Amino acid sequence: MVDIIEIIYLFILIVCSVAAVRMKDLLSSTVVLGAYSLVMAIIWMDLNAVDVAFTEASVGAGITTVLIIAALSRTTRGEYVPGIEERYKTRKARRLKNGALFIVTLCTFGVLVYGTMDMPNFGDPDAPARHHVADRYIEKSHEEVYVENFVTAILASYRGYDTLGETSVIFTAGVALMMLLRRSKS
Amino acid sequence: MDIGTIICGVLLFIGCFFILVASVGVLRFPDFFTRIHPAGKTDTLGQACVLIGLIFYEGFDFISLKLLIIVVFLLVVNPTATYALANAAFISGVKPWKKGDKRQ
Amino acid sequence: MMFGLAALAIVVAAIMVLYRGIKGPRVYDRLLAINSMGTKTVILIALIGYMYERPHFLDIALVYALINFIGTIAFLKYRETGRLD
Amino acid sequence: MSFILTFILMLIFWVLLSGHFGLILVVSAVIFSLLVAYLSHDLLLGGVGLSSLIIKSVRFIAYLPWLFWEILLANFEVIYITLHPGMKIDPEVIEFDPALKTDVGITILANSITLTPGTVTIEAGKKSGFKVHSLTKGADLTEMVTKVKWIEGEE
Known part of the structure; x- marks a missing residue:
């Protein structure tokens, strides 16, 4: 059942990204990107990566939207690049551009697929990532850090700098909130 | 099968029905101000039904209290967001659809 | 099983709403659709938590509900005043 | 306090x-x-006395069952309209001034209107009055206004 939902959600993800690229109105594009983040967060949840889902929710759906809107409020809403029509005026030039883009995309896809070939299976208990430092965290974290929940111990102590960065992102979310709630002077 | 699970199933069914009908409404209605009716009302009730169903499944502990907080929050926030949307659209000059107009 | 079916129904509803979000025609229609998708996501997170029998996912659902609301309000403030600061 | x-x-x-x-x-x-x-x-809770807060909360809780019943009725109406193949809607915008004094009262009334009989609030304020978008003609809101006024209390 979870698999079906996951496949549907991956499909929605593709639809969202294509729609966001194809839209002429940048504000609408931002709205659709918000939907993309929502879907992405669900997929992280499905993969049991709750903290990543958390960050995706606050960063993707929250701050990125606010930042893009702030940028749009300083610039314009429409999408117009002067000169781009002139550069690819002839049919041949346009076809050449599209062909080159297609080849680059195909190459990137091939490299990515090759990169996943020798990865362990999803959820494999003997994968190297699960035995590198995880055993030590599970056995020793209580003596070393004195925190009962060892996920918290890893996040807040062993990987403290990483979490510091993430927390500053959350802090930015808080600043954005203050920006919204502040009363305007006019 | 205890009684809580059965009530939960019934409420989940009703809630999902409401949410599906709300989505059909958002697709079918002719303009923005009519679309906001299913999105603001039926959706809210459907979501509340699903979450209350989960409360019945859970029984009474801290987790069901959290669910209750989410329900109350949704019931307060959804109409507020709906109002904010409708008000913004109205101020920026979106004309409400009248009978006989073309669908948008 | 029960939760899986409910989640499937909500995913179908999300697809229908997403169609409205992509089609538009106005930015408000899209915003309405995405806001409603956001609340569906909250429900879905709660349901997935019960599917995996880990109801602690509910914390995420709670935070998500808050963020969804803030995003919508930020958008509307921009539309109303033309700026955010 | x-x-x-x-x-x-x-x-x-x-x-x-x-x-x-x-x-x-x-x-x-x-x-x-x-x-x-x-x-x-x-x-x-800016500048609200404790006793009036308690009275208002109790009255608000007493108002809730009626509200839930109305929400249920309203939803069946919306479902009927949505699933009816002919799409029998005739929207109109109603304007009225309920003369509420407090922000809490206005918020409760606006949200209640949004949740109940075929109506969505599109403007609410002390000065501007209320503008309500209704799916069908002849929506009746007087009962709700009286109830919200009762929550607000006679000040």
């Missing part, structure tokens, strides 16, 4: 969310609740 109330509310909220009672957790709960209460006590 509002400071202490906010503090207690925040503390309850913390306990509900965490559910653990270790020493460090309780101390940090108290510290952060104090901080939040100090920073934002005028936002949540």
